[in-house]
Structure formats: structure tokens, C-alpha cells
Amino acid sequence: MDTELIVAVAQIATGMATLIVALFLAGQLLLQRKQLDIAHQDSIRELGFTARTRQEEVILARLTDESLLSTYLKADGGLSVLNPVELHKFAAYMRLLYMQTINDWLLGAYENNRTFFRGRLRIILTSAGARELYVSEMRTTMSWLEESGQLRSLGDTVYEELEGKPVPA
Numbered sequence: 001m002d003t004e005l006i007v008a009v010a011q012i013a014t015g016m017a018t019l020i021v022a023l024f025l026a027g028q029l030l031l032q033r034k035q036l037d038i039a040h041q042d043s044i045r046e047l048g049f050t051a052r053t054r055q056e057e058v059i060l061a062r063l064t065d066e067s068l069l070s071t072y073l074k075a076d077g078g079l080s081v082l083n084p085v086e087l088h089k090f091a092a093y094m095r096l097l098y099m100q101t102i103n104d105w106l107l108g109a110y111e112n113n114r115t116f117f118r119g120r121l122r123i124i125l126t127s128a129g130a131r132e133l134y135v136s137e138m139r140t141t142m143s144w145l146e147e148s149g150q151l152r153s154l155g156d157t158v159y160e161e162l163e164g165k166p167v168p169a
Contacts, residue, residue: 047107058097067089098141101151138155
């Protein structure tokens with residue numbers, strides 16, 4: 001009888017120890033999940049910061065390079081006013097801005113905040129030359145690289161607001 005009592009007490013003690021270990025591990029899992037959530041938020045912030053920094057560097061290049069600034073300002077009259085070298089320089093610069101925007105969208109920078117990207121596209125499309133390039137080239141590029149069509153639709157909306165008419169077919 002003493003043996004049965006000892007076995008019963010041992011089984012109860014083992015069960016309680018198992019329960020305590022299980023509760024401890026569950027607590028550890030909850031703590032780890034919280035840490036992963038924090039790390040995820042940090043990575044989103046870092047991605048946004050990096051994207052914003054790169055965008056600022058590209059814009060700063062335009063402001064500090066007299067030749068690029070002159071070409072950019074001249075493009076406000078449309079692409080036809082640019083000579084071949086200026087057209088190449090302007091198109092390459094604008095492609096860089098567009099590609100950064102597409103890349104940021106695809107990576108989920110700013111969590112695909114439509115208001116943010118609408119503002120960015122508004123900045124990109126301010127000049128007549130930029131809108132011409134959007135229609136002639138970048139809309140197609142957007143459709144190849146961002147298959148959902150959401151960013152292109154946003155670009156079309158901004159184009160229509162700035163140009164006062166729909167995107168030509």
C-alpha cells in the first residue's frame with residue numbers, strides 16, 4: 001500500500017512538473033512572438049527609412065548637379081525641347097525615380113500607403129516632360145513590374161489630376 005501511495009504521489013508530482021514546464025514554455029513562446037513582432041516593425045521602419053534616404057539622395061543629385069538641374073527644368077516644356085543628350089539624361093533620371101517608387105511599392109515600404117505613393121507620384125509627375133515619359137514608357141514598365149496594377153492606377157489618377165485629362169490610350 002505504501003508503494004501505491006508513493007507511485008501516486010510521484011505521478012502527481014510528475015504531472016505538476018510537466019504542467020509547470022508547459023506553462024513556462026508557453027510563456028516563452030509568447031515573449032518570443034512579441035519580440036518577433038517588434039523586430040518586424042523595426043524592419044518595416046528601416047525599409048521605409050532606407051527608401052526615403054535613397055529618394056532624397058536622388059533628388060539631391062538633381063539639385064547639386066547644374067547640368068541635370070538645367071535639363072530637368074527645361075523638360076517642363078516637354079520632351080521635344082530637349083536635345084538628344086538632355087533627353088537621355090532626363091529619361092535616365094526619371095526612370096531611376098520611377099524604379100525606386102516601383103521597388104518601394106513591391107517591397108512594401110510604407111506598407112503600400114496609397115496616400116504616400118500618390119504624393120510621391122505627384123512629385124515625380126510635376127513636369128510636362130515627366131508626364132510625357134509616363135505615358136510613352138513608364139506606364140508599360142509599371143504594368144510589367146507591378147502586376148496588380150494598383151500603382152499604375154494610382155499613377156493614372158495623379159496624371160489626370162495634373163494634366164486635367166485622362167491618360168491617352
